Amino acid sequence: MDPQTFDGYWLGYLAGHSRPSTRLVHYLGLFFAPIAGIVASFLLVWWAFLVIIPLFYLAALLTHPLLEHNSNKPFADRPLWSAIALLRMLALDMTGGLGRQLRRLDGVARPTP
Secondary structure: OOOOOHHHHHHHHHHHOOOHHHHHHHHHHHHHHHHHHHHHHHHOOOOHHHHHHHHHHHHHHHHHHHHHOOOOHHHHOOHHHHHHHHHHHHHHHHHOOHHHHHHOOOOOOOOOO
16 A cells, blocks of 8 residues: 555555444544534534534544554544545445445555554
8 A cells, every 4th residue: 555645545544444333433523523513503502513523523533542443643644635535435335335445455455553
């Protein structure tokens, strides 16, 4: 995996998010929680996003040491690529194409935690 290309980064990102539970918490914490936080700010109280977003982001962050037993640091070094990879992972998971990408990891050296 060459982290200098997006495809290399993508494979590393996918390896770091290989468990379905990790992906689910990331989808909730990094995609759906911000949307819910903004909606709640308009419908409930203005500061709702200040509670919802950090809480769910923290949950997504903790999946790395608690579920994947790795670090999120490799993904934090490239925030734009990380955001693109999250959206790609979510879209592929929702359309049934993620399995093919996960199979690409077979035989590829995975990053050490």
